[in-house]
Amino acid sequence: MSAICIANNKGGVGKTTTAVNLAAGLARLNQRVLVVDLDGQANATYALTGRVHPVPSIYDVLVGTRKLDTIIWQTNEENVWIVPADGRLQQADVEMAARPGREFRLARALAGVDYDYIIIDTPPSLGVLTQNALAASTDVLVPIALTEFSVIGMDKLEATIEDLRDGLNLPDLEILGVFATFYEDTTTSRETWGLLEKKFEGRLLETRIPKNLDLEKAHRANESVLSFAPNSSGGQGYTHLAREVKKLASAH
Amino acid sequence: MSAICIANNKGGVGKTTTAVNLAAGLARLNQRVLVVDLDGQANATYALTGRVHPVPSIYDVLVGTRKLDTIIWQTNEENVWIVPADGRLQQADVEMAARPGREFRLARALAGVDYDYIIIDTPPSLGVLTQNALAASTDVLVPIALTEFSVIGMDKLEATIEDLRDGLNLPDLEILGVFATFYEDTTTSRETWGLLEKKFEGRLLETRIPKNLDLEKAHRANESVLSFAPNSSGGQGYTHLAREVKKLASAH
Numbered sequence: 392m393s394a395i396c397i398a399n400n401k402g403g404v405g406k407t408t409t410a411v412n413l414a415a416g417l418a419r420l421n422q423r424v425l426v427v428d429l430d431g432q433a434n435a436t437y438a439l440t441g442r443v444h445p446v447p448s449i450y451d452v453l454v455g456t457r458k459l460d461t462i463i464w465q466t467n468e469e470n471v472w473i474v475p476a477d478g479r480l481q482q483a484d485v486e487m488a489a490r491p492g493r494e495f496r497l498a499r500a501l502a503g504v505d506y507d508y509i510i511i512d513t514p515p516s517l518g519v520l521t522q523n524a525l526a527a528s529t530d531v532l533v534p535i536a537l538t539e540f541s542v543i544g545m546d547k548l549e550a551t552i553e554d555l556r557d558g559l560n561l562p563d564l565e566i567l568g569v570f571a572t573f574y575e576d577t578t579t580s581r582e583t584w585g586l587l588e589k590k591f592e593g594r595l596l597e598t599r600i601p602k603n604l605d606l607e608k609a610h611r612a613n614e615s616v617l618s619f620a621p622n623s624s625g626g627q628g629y630t631h632l633a634r635e636v637k638k639l640a641s642a643h
Numbered sequence: 644m645s646a647i648c649i650a651n652n653k654g655g656v657g658k659t660t661t662a663v664n665l666a667a668g669l670a671r672l673n674q675r676v677l678v679v680d681l682d683g684q685a686n687a688t689y690a691l692t693g694r695v696h697p698v699p700s701i702y703d704v705l706v707g708t709r710k711l712d713t714i715i716w717q718t719n720e721e722n723v724w725i726v727p728a729d730g731r732l733q734q735a736d737v738e739m740a741a742r743p744g745r746e747f748r749l750a751r752a753l754a755g756v757d758y759d760y761i762i763i764d765t766p767p768s769l770g771v772l773t774q775n776a777l778a779a780s781t782d783v784l785v786p787i788a789l790t791e792f793s794v795i796g797m798d799k800l801e802a803t804i805e806d807l808r809d810g811l812n813l814p815d816l817e818i819l820g821v822f823a824t825f826y827e828d829t830t831t832s833r834e835t836w837g838l839l840e841k842k843f844e845g846r847l848l849e850t851r852i853p854k855n856l857d858l859e860k861a862h863r864a865n866e867s868v869l870s871f872a873p874n875s876s877g878g879q880g881y882t883h884l885a886r887e888v889k890k891l892a893s894a895h
């Protein structure tokens with residue numbers, strides 16, 4: 392079983408869009424996939440089910456005593472299940488701050504769970520919730536938008552992930568890869584892609600997710616892009632990503 | 644003196660782009676402006692100065708005992724100063740969690756400071772750092788990207804800002820307004836704008852910031868768009884926003 396954390400503290404780089412569509416892509420490769428929404432915005436929850444801030448949610452598992460298996464839902468995508476989030480997670484960092492073992496609540500809660508893939512969507516932050524995601528994962532997947540802020544933030548992000556891996560004692564946690572999102576045929580985009588190629592040689596996935604409005608429209612329709620517009624450039628991109636991730640994840 | 648917090652827990656909606664360019668716009672209206680970067684990504688710091696994660700920073704004021712006036716810098720924009728951020732802020736929520744009065748550290752640190760406008764850039768979160776920003780502000784300005792997730796998150800965001808205003812006892816804190824960012828001439832964008840008009844009647848600013856690559860390029864050049872490309876649609880948008888904000892802020 393692979394547990395993949397989608398992480399990047401930069402906002403709006405496509406974490407949720409990746410969590411939702413990678414899950415759907417893997418499901419179409421005959422995998423049973425559980426998405427865990429760890430973000431107080433609950434965007435993945437909404438994108439896959441149409442529900443807005445449902446209670447109970449993963450908050451009650453992390454901060455309360457609810458058992459995770461009591462809040463696993465079906466989604467609009469076949470073979471994709473979800474553990475939903477809600478807005479109370481926005482205060483979870485502070486509420487969990489004083490608890491011993493606070494970074495391992497999710498890992499413990501997921502202990503009995505049996506899926507081929509667990510995909511964890513995280514908030515744009517490196518706080519306690521993202522640390523829970525990392526501590527519960529076998530792999531980290533990092534979407535990088537082709538913008539100045541996103542690229543310039545990568546050194547710090549990588550260093551922090553490595554610090555957390557050491558600090559939380561997670562020697563087997565690997566960066567599965569980084570990959571470009573919002574790719575378009577402009578000079579700026581192509582130049583930035585070139586920078587990424589140099590910087591992340593060996594860890595940069597082949598798949599580039601293009602800027603494609605169908606990805607936004609699919610969220611609106613509460614479907615994955617593979618249901619909504621499979622032949623769109625966004626649909627093809629995530630089909631490709633699922634294949635590439637499956638290959639890499641089963642390799643280690 | 645107006646202290647304006649740029650807030651939205653959704654990532655990538657244009658908070659930093661607004662903090663930087665609104666500050667520059669107000670400076671061109673003969674105002675002395677201080678930008679406070681409260682985000683561990685330190686994007687506003689980089690955009691206005693080219694510096695990456697400088698130490699010392701606002702972190703040392705909030706978590707340590709440094710005096711704020713010792714870290715006020717000039718920026719590449721005339722009449723815009725900045726209090727920089729650095730990556731250690733990513734852990735500030737947890738580190739400050741146990742301190743009494745943790746939400747008021749910034750307000751106290753800003754007590755002696757004299758500018759026409761203070762513009763506070765916040766992380767995509769509603770935790771302790773954003774609470775510090777709200778507690779130090781006279782006004783909140785909310786950029787809303789014209790996307791499903793951004794619009795759907797608005798109810799929760801508004802409710803949370805009001806809860807925080809009550810919880811932190813900040814009766815004079817006002818939502819100065821909400822305004823659209825990433826506006827473009829597409830059906831989806833225009834429909835979403837229509838939704839915003841209905842939902843936020845009376846609080847929706849006239850200014851709409853269009854999708855414009857010059858805004859991204861200006862960050863790359865470590866200049867405001869008003870220096871980099873004043874006549875671009877992004878430049879005109881932020882010139883307009885500065886005028887509209889100045890009018891509203893001086894009215895109350």
Ligand SMILES: Nc1ncnc2c1ncn2[C@@H]1O[C@H](COP(=O)(O)OP(=O)(O)OP(=O)(O)O)[C@@H](O)[C@H]1O
Nearest residue numbers: 402403404405406407408515601602603607654790
């Ligand atoms: N390749 C793409 N092309 C066009 N739009 C996209 C693409 N990827 C994502 N989007 C849209 O961009 C916005 C940001 O994407 P998304 O919410 O997935 O990012 P995120 O990293 O999860 O954001 P946050 O940091 O707030 O959690 C959304 O409105 C989404 O629909």
Ligand SMILES: Nc1ncnc2c1ncn2[C@@H]1O[C@H](COP(=O)(O)OP(=O)(O)OP(=O)(O)O)[C@@H](O)[C@H]1O
Nearest residue numbers: 402538654655656657658659660767853854855859
């Ligand atoms: N109107 C616009 N047109 C085109 N690009 C824009 C526009 N506004 C912002 N951008 C770009 O979009 C990206 C996100 O903007 P920005 O970083 O200002 O958002 P943010 O809300 O501060 O993000 P975060 O939540 O991560 O702090 C940046 O790369 C920025 O250059």
Ligand SMILES: [Mg+2]
Nearest residue numbers: 406407430434
């Ligand atoms: Mg997200």
Ligand SMILES: [Mg+2]
Nearest residue numbers: 658659682686
């Ligand atoms: Mg920002």
